[in-house]
Amino acid sequence: MKWIQWMRPGLQVKRWALVGFSGIILMALSFTVLMRDFKWSFTNGTALLVGVAGVTLTIFGFYKVMASIMNIFSTSISIQGRGTPLKPNLVHDIKLRARGPKVVVIGGGTGLSVLLRGLKLFTSNITAIVTVADDGGGSGKLREDLGMLPPGDIRNCILALAEMEPTMEKLLQYRFEEGSLKGQSFGNLFIASMNGISNNFEDAVKSMSEVLAVRGQVLPVTLENVTLYAKLENGRIIKGESNIPYKSLEDKSPIERVFIKPKESEAVGDAVEAILNADIVVLGPGSLYTSIIPNLLIKNIRNSLLNTEAIKVYIPNVMTQPGETDGYGAYKHVEALYNHCSGLSLDYVIVNTGDIPKEVREKYLLEGAKLIGFSEEDGNSLKSKDIDIIQDNLIEIKKDYVRHDAIKLSKIIVRLVKG
Known part of the structure; x- marks a missing residue:
């Protein structure tokens, strides 16, 4: 049925718009009851309560609509890069992927x-x-020095699923060419830092995924x-x-x-x-x-x-x-x-x-x-x-x-x- 398809999870705009519209209906019903008394008496407690509920739902619903729209735009900007005009079909593409x-x-x-x-x-x-069986290269060195799980393959998967600007990806893939960090990637050090402030390696990976707006999840x-x-x-x-x-x-x-x-x-x-x-x-x-x-x-x-x-x-x-x-x-x-x-x-x-x-x-x-x-x-x-x-x-x-x-x-x- 079409109305079921219309309500399928997507960008979470329609459901909140419906909440806001429901609030307007409740306010209208409330004011209709109150207007029957030309003195604008608030003695009808039920009508007043319905009106307050309507105002609350309206504000909450349209606040969530705006939050969803802002999330769409922030995602679009991260995908296409700042300063790039938004593609007309990008929002539709995001919606389709959410249903994938x-x-x-x-x-x-x-x-x-x-x-x-x-x-x-x-x-x-x-x-x-x-x-997490890797023990070679930069990952192996961090595993040996810090006693952490190897981050290399995790890093590559996070970057593959992340929505970020090209410069940020280059930074996280950058490998130091000299000194004690020679051969080590900045992305590995990022995960190592997250691991140091997290409860465990899984939490560190999830935190990095949130920072980089990963679509989906990466798990050791x-x-x-x-x-x-x-x-x-x-x-x-x-x-x-x-x-x-x-x-x-x-x-x-x-x-x-x-x-x-x-x-x-x-x-x-x-x-x-x-x-x-x-x-x-x-x-x-x-x-x-x-x-x-x-x-x-x-x-x-x-x-x-x-x-x-x-x-x-x-x-x-x-x-x-x-x-x-x-x-x-x-x-x-x-x-x-x-x-x-x-x-x-x-x-x-x-x-x-x-x-x-x-x-x-x-x-x-x-x-x-x-x-x-x-x-x-x-x-x-x-x-x-x-x-x-x-x-x-x-x-x-x-x-x-x-x-x-x-x-x-x-x-x-x-x-x-x-x-």
């Missing part, structure tokens, strides 16, 4: 942040659940100080997320499995709730063994994935990763997910079928990376697991780096929910 599907994305690394930049154009109801998968280990096929045990691919290459031995310590780490409660209430849960894109699977090893995450009624989708990377997925096709990625998360069942796998220019391919070959293939055998194996396959050219190349086309990928994800 509830999407949970699980992973870490560059792949996750790339996807989030596309998804936020279609829905504001996004939850990014991010690995756990608040426990987890360490990622890998067992190679030659039997060697590797400690530390950043060491795993290098030691695998050094030994010329593929990864057999990965595991975490402490083994019984608890997930963040909001992450579990988001998965259970989601319309669709997306695993990836991202590093298979060091960004995606570590999240699935958190027992509450595994249980919520088994119990949710949401559509479950996996998106493999476009390129293989040396020391992690050398020679992997689409099915071998899924096989690794199933081996590490017993009972998991996927509904869809979204695979790239596009090619890349010769010069870009040669650049990646020098690093030991190739396009992840999708063979007829891959297709048959996935179908045997009752997994539907979505194939498309999903490649976008920026500065000779191969990435997923975030907008095309996001359209596919939203379309799966809408059917």
Whole structure:
């Protein structure tokens, strides 16, 4: 029915306008009763009470209307930048995103942040659940020095979902080039500062998200100080997320499995709730063994994935990763997910079928990376697991780096929910 659609949650203007209009009606009824006495007597207590209620509702309703409108304009300014004329359809776009599907994305690394930049154009109801197993680079140093969880992947996801001016994003991504802070990003230090004044890392992330007007929410998968280990096929045990691919290459031995310590780490409660209430849960894109699977090893995450009624989708990377997925096709990625998360069942796998220019391919070959293939055998194996396959050219190349086309990928994800 049209009136139900009219009252659906959106920008929260119509509901408050209705409150204000109701106040006007109450005032009119009150004054009608009072005007019957030409002496303007206030002896009719009921009429007076109705009138006061009407005035109160009118003031409150239209105050909330103005507050909602100001919020729309502040959001619009943060999206387009100060001094830029507002686009005529921007308010409508914000309203549509507020009604968008509830999407949970699980992973870490560059792949996750790339996807989030596309998804936020279609829905504001996004939850990014991010690995905290990282122990390399600036994040690893802060983890070691301050005893905090690694902020790097969290930072990238917050920036991907934030509505901010380009200058602010450049500032938060800035890396110091000299001194004791060399290689450290300002954004990591921002989160470290928030962590210092907050109750815990989760609160710090939420506070930073509020400051940067994040659309959706970014959550660490756990608040426990987890360490990622890998067992190679030659039997060697590797400690530390950043060491795993290098030691695998050094030994010329593929990864057999990965595991975490402490083994019984608890997930963040909001992450579990988001998965259970989601319309669709997306695993990836991202590093298979060091960004995606570590999240699935958190027992509450595994249980919520088994119990949710949401559509479950996996998106493999476009390129293989040396020391992690050398020679992997689409099915071998899924096989690794199933081996590490017993009972998991996927509904869809979204695979790239596009090619890349010769010069870009040669650049990646020098690093030991190739396009992840999708063979007829891959297709048959996935179908045997009752997994539907979505194939498309999903490649976008920026500065000779191969990435997923975030907008095309996001359209596919939203379309799966809408059917």
